Amino acid sequence: MWRISVKKRCAFCLCACAFVFLIMTFQVIEQLGQFEQASHRQQFTHVQAIQVIDVPYPVIVWWSPLTGELGRLGECGRNRCFFTVNKSYHSHPQTKAFLFYGTDFSIESLPLPRHEQHQWALFHEESPKNNYKLFHEPLITLFNHTASFSRHAHLPLTTQHLESINALTAQTHLLPLAYKNRLRKTLAPVVYVQSDCDPPSDRDVYVQELMQHIQVDSYGQCLHNKDLPPHLRDSTAMDDQNFYQILTQYKFVLAFENAICDDYITEKLWRPLKLGVVPVYYGAPNVHMWLPDSRSAIVVDPDEPPKKLAQYLKWLDKNDWEYLKYLEWKLKREISNVNLVTALKERQWGVQDIGQDNFIDVFECMVCNRVWENIHRQEKKLPSKVWRAEESHLKCPSPKLFDFAVSSSSSLRQMWRASYEQSKKEARALGLMLRRNRNFTVTQFWREVFTDREETDN
Numbered sequence: 001m002w003r004i005s006v007k008k009r010c011a012f013c014l015c016a017c018a019f020v021f022l023i024m025t026f027q028v029i030e031q032l033g034q035f036e037q038a039s040h041r042q043q044f045t046h047v048q049a050i051q052v053i054d055v056p057y058p059v060i061v062w063w064s065p066l067t068g069e070l071g072r073l074g075e076c077g078r079n080r081c082f083f084t085v086n087k088s089y090h091s092h093p094q095t096k097a098f099l100f101y102g103t104d105f106s107i108e109s110l111p112l113p114r115h116e117q118h119q120w121a122l123f124h125e126e127s128p129k130n131n132y133k134l135f136h137e138p139l140i141t142l143f144n145h146t147a148s149f150s151r152h153a154h155l156p157l158t159t160q161h162l163e164s165i166n167a168l169t170a171q172t173h174l175l176p177l178a179y180k181n182r183l184r185k186t187l188a189p190v191v192y193v194q195s196d197c198d199p200p201s202d203r204d205v206y207v208q209e210l211m212q213h214i215q216v217d218s219y220g221q222c223l224h225n226k227d228l229p230p231h232l233r234d235s236t237a238m239d240d241q242n243f244y245q246i247l248t249q250y251k252f253v254l255a256f257e258n259a260i261c262d263d264y265i266t267e268k269l270w271r272p273l274k275l276g277v278v279p280v281y282y283g284a285p286n287v288h289m290w291l292p293d294s295r296s297a298i299v300v301d302p303d304e305p306p307k308k309l310a311q312y313l314k315w316l317d318k319n320d321w322e323y324l325k326y327l328e329w330k331l332k333r334e335i336s337n338v339n340l341v342t343a344l345k346e347r348q349w350g351v352q353d354i355g356q357d358n359f360i361d362v363f364e365c366m367v368c369n370r371v372w373e374n375i376h377r378q379e380k381k382l383p384s385k386v387w388r389a390e391e392s393h394l395k396c397p398s399p400k401l402f403d404f405a406v407s408s409s410s411s412l413r414q415m416w417r418a419s420y421e422q423s424k425k426e427a428r429a430l431g432l433m434l435r436r437n438r439n440f441t442v443t444q445f446w447r448e449v450f451t452d453r454e455e456t457d458n
């Protein structure tokens with residue numbers, strides 16, 4: 001598929017059109033896609049560059065510059081919708097839905113007043129530490145449709161960092177244990193690579209304590225004690241083959257998420273599983289629902305002392321037979337977790353796969369199809385269907401700090417909990433103002449937050 005700015009001239013349009021029809025291969029599609037937009041979108045629906053004002057299709061407005069598309073007719077099965085980032089469509093009579101990108105969601109500009117026909121949809125695939133206020137009942141329940149890491153979302157993105165079953169079972173980077181044992185003369189048993197220090201999960205404080213009891217090679221900026229070669233120091237090098245070669249020499253990788261919420265699982269878990277290094281995982285408390293096998297990772301219990309974990313890792317380091325139990329699934333290429341296999345099989349989007357839609361396409365089409373569903377119901381004089389986000393679609397507990405004595409940590413560390421508690425008040429205030437359904441100024445919003453606080457304090 002291809003898209004083109006409405007401002008470009010017709011002649012160019014026609015030429016490009018002919019060109020595209022002649023050599024429409026996936027490679028060309030991909031290149032055009034990369035050229036035309038900064039975001040990671042790939043689209044395969046046939047679309048036309050259009051500049052209609054009186055569109056005969058439902059209009060869906062992205063209330064975020066995410067896609068950068070000023071106007072595109074998207075095809076979703078038999079349904080078509082006009083997608084645009086142009087906010088002046090707010091008052092267009094055909095406008096049926098607004099799409100919000102969680103990290104950008106800002107109180108400063110919202111499409112108010114919200115008409116009865118305006119469905120709101122939230123796309124939030126990033127870390128929960130971005131924009132905590134969405135994570136509370138009064139705000140999240142104002143949306144009709146959701147896409148998030150939660151398995152409860154209308155479009156669950158829990159496996160968004162995992163390409164496929166084959167990526168998990170591949171043995172491309174697997175090193176024989178005997179070789180790893182020889183490397184132990186120069187390398188620690190455990191590796192840690194993190195440059196986003198002191199996030200809400202408080203992982204660095206845990207790791208700092210763990211390092212008192214077992215040797216950890218730490219290549220990132222957090223708790224740094226070993227250098228990466230210069231060309232791998234950039235965070236974009238995390239998927240570099242040379243970086244994989246460094247990780248795969250170790251027996252254990254500390255795979256610690258930046259926030260602790262059910263279903264919030266990132267490449268930190270999948271990467272070691274793909275490489276054949278045992279992840280020591282701290283993150284989603286329900287990670288067992290998503291692991292390839294019940295014995296494929298060592299799950300950190302935050303209530304147990306790190307010393308105990310260190311002892312267990314040291315014991316595994318000395319007992320090849322026990323260590324290998326964690327790699328049995330990999331060696332046999334067997335994924336026993338039906339939930340994981342089913343989720344990967346049933347998801348309608350791909351990860352780094354140009355042969356499949358990506359999750360933004362699928363999200364847009366989910367909303368487009370639901371808008372059409374109600375149009376058809378209206379035509380048949382049936383009552384409209386109602387969709388509503390639930391609290392579980394975006395839910396994280398308040399961040400908790402470990403209480404080990406720490407030698408160094410930033411003030412950032414102290415901030416998360418306060419920020420989460422504050423975000424509850426903001427969500428309550430915003431929920432109230434949105435339910436009043438009048439536009440408001442930033443000052444009015446803060447006054448509401450403040451009023452609210454007084455009430456809770458009394």
Ligand SMILES: *[C@@H]1O[C@H](CO)[C@@H](O)[C@H](O)[C@H]1NC(C)=O
Nearest residue numbers: 006053070086087088089092
């Ligand atoms: C946005 O849409 C309006 C019509 O609704 C149009 O007049 C305006 O030029 C568009 N803006 C851009 C940047 O395309």
Ligand SMILES: *[C@@H]1O[C@H](CO)[C@@H](O)[C@H](O)[C@H]1NC(C)=O
Nearest residue numbers: 119141142143144385386387
């Ligand atoms: C969308 O959500 C709002 C707020 O909860 C609700 O009033 C409205 O009926 C919902 N619309 C649809 C089509 O589900």
Ligand SMILES: *[C@@H]1O[C@H](CO)[C@@H](O)[C@H](O)[C@H]1NC(C)=O
Nearest residue numbers: 112113438439440441442444
């Ligand atoms: C609300 O919107 C109207 C029309 O867009 C505008 O005239 C008014 O000043 C706005 N009110 C506030 C409080 O922003």
